[in-house]
Amino acid sequence: MRAIADAGSLTKAATALGLAQPALSTQLKRIERVLGGALFERGRHGVRATPLGELVLERARIVLPAVSDLQRDAVRFARGAAGAEGPRFRLGGTHGPLLGALVDRLAARHPCAAVTTHTSWSEREIAAAVTEGRLDYALIGTCGSSTPPEGDRLAWREIATDPVFVMLPTGHRLASRDRVDLADLAGAAWADVPGDGCFADCFHAACARAGFTPARVYETDTASCVHLVQVGRAVGLCRATFPDTAGLVTRPLAGDPLVWRHLIGWHPDTPAALTAPSVLAQARAAHAEAAARSRSYAAWRASGLP
Template structure:
């Protein structure tokens, strides 16, 4: 029997789990099947790879040698597969880009701008609430780039494998029903919403963690947090069953009001992700310029956000370029 990469993955799984039974469970195999494979692998390499110890199975000296080699070979094979997928889906073969984006106003407007600047450049689009799904699509070569984001304190997803640039940072506002008792406020403290239920769009966004942290800083815990699709989120807010966090560029539909938070401690970073070896630098620079222009347009079309920005500028001007008043002189 010739040693194959799947055999190395099995050996790694056994070493990591320190148990053939646990490794078989993680690999989705029967324990007897993995044990049989291990015997064949050991016959192929010329000796036992593991021995039983007090803490479970431990690698023999030969096993240590094979495991050390696998640490080099397995990542190399994974990289080869990703590069091959990317090469098979090379940008520009038919002159088109495949764009992914989280739901919002940016994707459609960006496609319009790119189509005007470079007709036929955009081949297809994909929308997903899952930031992980979009980042994986870019890493695997199924998407050429993605408009995603993360909370203000967060890191770009998969930033070790992907290149990324920040498009803009927006404050996070509150969304309430237009007949909610607090809907006529010009701004809100998070503490004013301590009796509210909350709703967030489903996905791996860290917004839930950010909401909980903001509430804790204000001295309370959220009563409850629902996760559901975007349409259901809007329905729950419109029916006054919940409040929602949303980006400041969001244009609320009829029946809903967008209200700034008094302390802009919650924010959202808009990011452009791509795989650096795939897209030419000039192309990504052009895409970034258009994405930033789209963000500027989105701000201009949001009366609440535009007014909030003007207020921040006035505060900055009053305090000599500082967003917060300078400390008193002693």
């Protein structure tokens, strides 16, 4: 019915639905018999809904989304319940330092559990997979206090909040500083991992406040970001817990103009909610370990300065 009303013509609606026009007419007549009256009036300019048709269309606008939600929730719950016979941790994460550490901790504490991973640069993709029941947990980050994706469907908890650091090659003129002013990097090319949140906009806004526009930004995977920094092609943006790596140093930006929140999310109506407190605790422990291993992070924390 909605297709017919939107198209204004049985022929156009049939084409849009991939049906033959007689088949669509037969379906419409069957519905009209069930509902007890004509739903559309036919005229020279196509079809239009009758008063009964308007009533049915109005109710359908309410009922059909609810039916779709019910079907999606049922599929998600069935997928979640399929693992009820034993522990299962299906983790989705963006490119960052915590996913591997969380896998290690869960595998050590649940040696008989199935622990699987899926990575993507897209926070929205990972959150949608949890909503649809294809993943149990989403391990992502958001810029500052921005709202995570699927915020009305998933339960999100904060693991930690960190400043964003800059990666410099060891021979860079600013590598010896404890903190780096963003304005001192005005002429640099930049390397960063892509995402579909607001981080890119926030970075450009921070640069504008520092009085410049980035000359070039390479959005690529983590390994390529590291390489571009090591060879002096770019300076990089990274989480504060980024591990010490040969050929580069990480330094906090003066004033901490960019902030990154590590989050973990799950659907509250699936079995994953039962193990969520333990998984959250392991994620926080993984972050604490990563922070302790980073000399730059420890120095930033000890300074107590913004």
